[in-house]
Amino acid sequence: YYFMMGDNRHNSADSRFWGFVPENHIVGRAAFIWLSIDPEKTLFDGGLRFNRMFSIPE
Numbered sequence: 852y853y854f855m856m857g858d859n860r861h862n863s864a865d866s867r868f869w870g871f872v873p874e875n876h877i878v879g880r881a882a883f884i885w886l887s888i889d890p891e892k893t894l895f896d897g898g899l900r901f902n903r904m905f906s907i908p909e
Contacts, residue, residue: 853877881908 852871857863866872884906892898 883907 852873853866855866855869855872857865884903887900887903888894889898889900
């Protein structure tokens, strides 16, 4: 079972709402990282992590 998090932490219908997801219900995988932001910074203060953007997740 996996705990899924939505991309909108405060307003997503994810595992906090639906519960854990069985592995056999997962039908895809992430192809690349589109946007990566450092949670400790703002977009205008060096928060964009360009070294991770458009990279392939491990």
